[in-house]
């Protein structure tokens with residue numbers, strides 16, 4: 212499938228004619244000595260303002276590579292990535308990445324200094340304003356009382372919150388998250404998903420979120436792009452705005468999860484699978 216999937220107005224009340232982020236026919240490759248590894252093949256999707264857009268696919272299908280390309284860290288072999296119409300060709304403060312490893316926080320800086328650092332280094336704000344903004348976002352993630360703590364004294368979940376506060380404090384046009392909760396235990400992971408959704412209700416940031424957990428994709432996303440195994444191609448795009456943490460374990464949720472699993476892992480004739488799947492709100496690309 213080459214063109215972005217149209218017609219997702221139901222999941223995106225803030226939809227405008229120009230998407231915030233447009234990924235158009237993007238193929239990404241790594242060149243290592245004599246070898247070329249194709250990570251994604253002609254992937255297209257659009258992200259609208261305030262979307263919680265999830266890239267879902269098996270290990271090695273190029274999710275992280277796509278995120279790096281949106282971040283401007285690697286250039287497409289073919290195709291184009293645009294943010295508000297401008298071609299992405301370098302990293303910038305308008306796209307901030309939260310990674311899986313929470314040891315991304317320099318240990319010699321306090322929580323507040325960690326959040327302030329990017330604001331000062333990018334000359335986004337002066338020190339007093341940076342401090343005010345850092346405290347504002349630390350408050351939002353429930354860490355106001357830990358502003359002067361050092362990262363090694365925090366739990367994994369708290370480190371995750373600092374990383375999120377640090378990213379949101381930059382007020383990026385789009386927040387990029389690469390399996391941000393994968394290193395956490397199951398209960399903390401669920402709590403963080405809940406907090407992320409509450410934060411989104413409040414701040415309405417635009418999110419591009421990578422996971423290989425079907426359940427997490429359904430809970431976190433309002434739209435999910437399914438990628439085939441290596442090299443990643445678009446398999447389908449699904450609207451999932453009807454699900455949240457309260458849907459877990461419910462019949463509709465489980466059915467959808469099973470269908471996604473089949474779409475991701477079953478080879479075979481597309482149209483038949485499509486009929487069998489009976490999604491009300493899905494576009495399948497074969």
Ligand SMILES: Nc1ncnc2c1ncn2[C@@H]1O[C@H](COP(=O)(O)OP(=O)(O)OP(=O)(O)O)[C@@H](O)[C@H]1O
Nearest residue numbers: 241248250269270271272273274275276277423441
């Ligand atoms: N730095 C690199 N050099 C060479 N090949 C790479 C590099 N990073 C990733 N790849 C290859 O590109 C492909 C896509 O990798 P990527 O890390 O984007 O997958 P992923 O979907 O994020 O997987 P996971 O769910 O395991 O994180 C894989 O085949 C991988 O081996």
Ligand SMILES: [Mg+2]
Nearest residue numbers: 274275276389
């Ligand atoms: Mg990855």
